[in-house]
Amino acid sequence: MSALAFEAAGPIHTRAAGDRSRLARAVTVALAVLLAGAILCSLAIGAAGTSLWSVLAALARGESVPLADSVVLWQIRAPRTLMGIGVGAALAVSGALMQGLFRNPLADPGIVGVGAGAGLGAIAAIVMGAALPAMIRETLGYYLVPVAAFLGGWVSTLVLYRVATRRGRTSVAMMLLAGIALGALAGALSGILVYIADDAQLRDLTFWGLGSLAGATWSKVLTGLPIMLPALVAAPFLARGLNGLTLGEAAAFHLGIHVQRVKNVAILAVAAATGAAVALSGGIGFVGIVVPHLLRLMSGPDHRYLLVNSALLGAALLLVADIVSRTVIAPAELPIGIVTAVLGGPVFLWILFRQRGVLDL
Amino acid sequence: MTLEANGITVRLGRSRVLRDVAFSAAPGAVTAIVGPNGSGKTTLLRALTGEVPHEGTVRLNGRDTAEAAPWQLARQRAVLPQATTLAFPFNVIEVVSLGLQEAGAWQVARQALVRVGLSGYEARYYQELSGGEQQRVQLARALAQVWQPVGEAESRWLFLDEPVASLDIGHQLQVMRIARSFAEAGGGIVAVMHDLNLTAMFADRVVLLEGGRVLGEGAPEAVLTDALLSRAYNWPVRVGVAPAAVLFVLPQAAGDGRAD
Numbered sequence: 001m002s003a004l005a006f007e008a009a010g011p012i013h014t015r016a017a018g019d020r021s022r023l024a025r026a027v028t029v030a031l032a033v034l035l036a037g038a039i040l041c042s043l044a045i046g047a048a049g050t051s052l053w054s055v056l057a058a059l060a061r062g063e064s065v066p067l068a069d070s071v072v073l074w075q076i077r078a079p080r081t082l083m084g085i086g087v088g089a090a091l092a093v094s095g096a097l098m099q100g101l102f103r104n105p106l107a108d109p110g111i112v113g114v115g116a117g118a119g120l121g122a123i124a125a126i127v128m129g130a131a132l133p134a135m136i137r138e139t140l141g142y143y144l145v146p147v148a149a150f151l152g153g154w155v156s157t158l159v160l161y162r163v164a165t166r167r168g169r170t171s172v173a174m175m176l177l178a179g180i181a182l183g184a185l186a187g188a189l190s191g192i193l194v195y196i197a198d199d200a201q202l203r204d205l206t207f208w209g210l211g212s213l214a215g216a217t218w219s220k221v222l223t224g225l226p227i228m229l230p231a232l233v234a235a236p237f238l239a240r241g242l243n244g245l246t247l248g249e250a251a252a253f254h255l256g257i258h259v260q261r262v263k264n265v266a267i268l269a270v271a272a273a274t275g276a277a278v279a280l281s282g283g284i285g286f287v288g289i290v291v292p293h294l295l296r297l298m299s300g301p302d303h304r305y306l307l308v309n310s311a312l313l314g315a316a317l318l319l320v321a322d323i324v325s326r327t328v329i330a331p332a333e334l335p336i337g338i339v340t341a342v343l344g345g346p347v348f349l350w351i352l353f354r355q356r357g358v359l360d361l
Numbered sequence: 362m363t364l365e366a367n368g369i370t371v372r373l374g375r376s377r378v379l380r381d382v383a384f385s386a387a388p389g390a391v392t393a394i395v396g397p398n399g400s401g402k403t404t405l406l407r408a409l410t411g412e413v414p415h416e417g418t419v420r421l422n423g424r425d426t427a428e429a430a431p432w433q434l435a436r437q438r439a440v441l442p443q444a445t446t447l448a449f450p451f452n453v454i455e456v457v458s459l460g461l462q463e464a465g466a467w468q469v470a471r472q473a474l475v476r477v478g479l480s481g482y483e484a485r486y487y488q489e490l491s492g493g494e495q496q497r498v499q500l501a502r503a504l505a506q507v508w509q510p511v512g513e514a515e516s517r518w519l520f521l522d523e524p525v526a527s528l529d530i531g532h533q534l535q536v537m538r539i540a541r542s543f544a545e546a547g548g549g550i551v552a553v554m555h556d557l558n559l560t561a562m563f564a565d566r567v568v569l570l571e572g573g574r575v576l577g578e579g580a581p582e583a584v585l586t587d588a589l590l591s592r593a594y595n596w597p598v599r600v601g602v603a604p605a606a607v608l609f610v611l612p613q614a615a616g617d618g619r620a621d
Contacts, residue, residue: 017481018452018484019483020452020455105448243459244459246448246449246451246459248442250412251440253411253412253431254410254412254435254439255435255506256432256433256436256462257431257432258431258432296450297450300450301449301450301451
């Protein structure tokens with residue numbers, strides 16, 4: 001094209017050229033349907049022979065539901081399903097937020113030490129909670145473990161951002177190296193705590209650390225959700241800021257974005273979502289990195305759609321993984337972390353392989 | 362209705378990159394900042410746009426920029442950095458649309474892309490473009506942000522950091538013409554320039570920096586002189602002298618970039 005040609009401005013191409021917003025909205029609808037299906041399956045499938053359909057049919061006919069079926073559905077499958085939705089959405093959204101914040105598709109709380117930091121917080125609460133002043137213990141009650149996990153995740157994210165970002169640009173190498181150091185440190189401190197834990201605490205730790213949705217109870221689910229929900233609700237409001245941040249902090253500021261505010265809220269949201277997910281499920285890998293990446297491939301990286309779609313796909317994916325984990329070797333259960341790692345590990349390697357040229361590492 | 366900076370001092374570590382620099386620019390004109398490597402050109406631009414902490418004041422259209430909120434500044438001025446890499450697979454129209462200050466102004470993004478000569482590139486991935494094309498996409502993004510050179514009864518401003526550094530001569534002239542017409546329509550242009558020929562050709566005012574101080578300022582004829590340039594660049598430079606029997610290609614020989 002000639003250097004002078006711009007004077008004869010060509011016709012404006014239709015709005016459609018390059019516009020992926022409709023596609024992204026269609027993906028939202030499809031994912032909502034997928035999630036609804038996953039919820040039904042999660043309620044319908046399980047080790048016990050309880051059939052969701054016969055229960056629903058009984059309810060529809062106005063008959064009473066057998067007590068055993070009612071317990072299985074309402075006390076076992078329902079909280080487990082709700083926990084799967086919450087943990088899956090929190091893991092995927094915290095991954096998407098963190099990748100936006102660090103301007104890097106490899107940033108994921110599980111990979112860069114934030115999950116380990118949250119884990120350290122949770123373990124510290126279980127092992128040393130009794131040593132806390134009674135006032136704090138009584139105020140927090142059942143929330144002690146999730147709040148401690150949130151604080152651990154928050155401190156790790158702050159340290160990580162501080163180390164990896166210089167003059168408004170984030171170095172990928174620094175982020176990964178700092179994440180390795182943070183993860184190792186948190187792991188070592190957790191190890192020390194496990195070493196000094198007594199038998200009862202060890203049992204709690206073992207249950208907690210399995211990386212599983214098993215043992216979901218209403219009380220457990222309800223301690224995590226109040227910490228998780230604000231992060232999930234806040235996430236879409238960060239979309240414009242995170243879109244601007246992909247150009248770098250300075251360019252985002254020039255676009256009119258209050259950069260420091262976006263960073264502060266994003267870091268708090270990442271810590272809250274990761275902390276609550278870790279406290280509830282002991283940390284489940286790869287959801288946070290695979291879900292946002294698949295969605296970027298499908299409908300683009302615009303955070304206005306990415307964050308909402310991540311929540312939907314993360315929730316659906318974790319429910320499916322949970323169904324697999326409790327049916328594949330029933331009546332025993334495969335830890336869900338194994339299922340997500342088997343699915344997510346190869347996808348992660350494939351991402352690295354495909355993006356070797358594009359990633360500025 | 363001007364850009365006025367006074368007493369700008371920027372420290373990096375213990376050294377002072379800029380020392381008590383005074384700078385002003387008027388809308389309707391192209392103001393170029395020139396000087397040798399390390400003279401503080403880009404730092405001055407970053408101080409003017411509030412990107413680096415500095416001493417002194419910057420007043421844009423009469424208001425102290427230090428007291429303005431980011432969104433208020435964003436409606437008055439756009440900034441084009443030297444180079445921008447993206448970690449996520451945005452396509453071209455999505456990058457340009459990042460500049461939009463009002464939701465739903467999608468036509469502006471598409472017109473900006475036409476303006477930089479990249480119409481038809483909407484759905485291409487930014488990361489797959491050449492460096493020069495990426496730079497023009499970023500220019501379109503900045504143009505989309507301040508699409509009307511005069512708005513809300515005030516001039517809008519474009520700050521350009523070496524806007525033509527990675528472009529071929531044709532696109533250099535094209536980009537400088539875009540800057541020129543933005544100024545002619547009443548907007549203000551402040552550009553860090555490396556190329557003295559293009560500066561002589563397109564700038565209305567030149568500020569020559571050396572060692573973090575202003576060595577000279579004024580019309581191109583007054584600043585781009587043998588004496589000042591030789592002192593600034595520490596090399597005996599001669600202006601307006603065509604050496605005999607040596608091959609050279611001057612942008613000036615392509616006219617002023619206007620179609621015949």
